[in-house]
Amino acid sequence: MYGFEALTFNVDGGYLEAIVRGHRAGLLTASDYNNLCQCENLDDIKMHLSATEYGSYLQNEPSPLHTTTIVEKCTLKLVDEYKHMLCQATEPLSTFLEYITYGHMIDNVVLIVTGTLHERDVHELLEKCHPLGMFDSIATLAVAQNMRELYRLVLVDTPLAPYFSECITSEDLDDMNIEIMRNTLYKAYLEDFYRFCQKLGGATSEIMSDLLSFEADRRAVNITINSIGTELTRDDRRKLYSNFGLLYPYGHEELAVCEDIDQVRGVMEKYPPYQSIFAKMSYGESQMLDKAFYEEEVKRLCLAFEQQFHYAVFFAYMRLREQEIRNLMWISECVAQNQKSRVHDSVVFIF
């Protein structure tokens, strides 16, 4: 049973909930996607997007366009909307909105560290960072030689500091350690976000628990599939799974020992919410798994808008926009490579 959110939510959150619902109405529709899928080149895509909310961000881009330019400009729009909402938000909504960006922060940290390991220029790496995951001292990540230094010199003053307790070692940073660091940080972040939402209670807790559990389960499946045939041991694989979600703990025990995609399928089909996802794929193939997971995620995110007076609409909107940007990236790549017949392999319609 919820409390009386309807009485008090609008005092602090009413304006921003109205804003985010307005933004949600600006998401691309099926007819927009149909028009985009029929474009002959990237300039056609730019022309079609000029009639949408992305128009002002793309209008000044010179031809010839590149797919990365389209993705960057569309991401800038999302960043502007997010910053507007963040500067208007009060506690605890402001903390909730910051939590949404910690995943990008982790990706940026790993990008800088990996690029530095490969002797790349820091400025070049900073250009590739996601704008939602930027923080002040990010450029100084390049001086760290191991995780202890990474934490002590840079990350101790960032929101990611509490997530480092499980991966502080003096081992030098190499490809495997960086990968384990990435997944360990993300696991700690998801668990922390989950606990925060539980404390908020009400509809936020209920809806966000479902969305974050799905995220944790999807990560567990992806980690399992991506680690098959690698040097990651079963124990290390098990340690990367989050300690919540529908698959926790018995599903994780079974996933940890999977050696191929069919064994993963066997584990997941025991859980009814995931039976429909794996039913779309034939045996032995995993190409459509990403799309199936995205479709399920979009369904759950859209359902978040069916209720009022909770914070999950902000999370859902950000994720739906990111999905939209992924769709635009895929359509642009198919058009640029003259492979329009494959455009529906990965586009997930939101409405």
Added chain:
Amino acid sequence: MEEEEDQSLSFSEVVEEQQGQRGSEEENVVQFLDSLDSYLTLFDSLSSTLRQGWLELASARHSMGVSRINGTLLDLKPHSAATTLQVSEPDVDYMVGQPHFKLSKWASSNNENCCFGEEKIREDKLQTKSDSPQLRNRSQFSGTPATNGASLIVDDQVQKERSKSLSMFGTLVSPKLRSAQLSFETALETLVEIANMRSTMFSTSDQIRKEMAGPRDDNKRYCIAEEVCD
């Protein structure tokens, strides 16, 4: 009498030689046409393999995110080439004036059992390109257990080298990125086959031209033979 026998022998030798030459010419023409056909087929195959590879790479970026797969992650540290191309000198016994290209795949300075060469290329072709990760760890070849054991060792080493080259994007990468890697690997093999086929084509074309320039000598010999017979 002996002179007449000698003359008839030389005439028959000339006729046999001419028939042999015509047979050789036809063989060269057929070989040229075969190599041209193979060359064009390989080009088509290369084009479709590259298209597939680029789409799989885009699919991997879509799946893993643009921050995980981009040009800024490429390793600029000095390191040895994973794959090398060897050009062998033209061998008189094999084909006159024809260079031969050979790919040595997945050779690294850390791996003492390097230079898998063409034999490995053939073995890799038998390995089905599939998203099923189980195929990475199981042998594809039927045969004696001893053969299978050796194939497994080579297969594991190749997989390790493949994973090492992908490690710049992380150690837990999507199967789509591995598929893209296989596609580009196949495209590289096809390129070497195209180079060899092109070399064969030019070589047979040169031979045909030489043979077409050669019939005057044959006619002269035939006339001499006729004079002898007369």
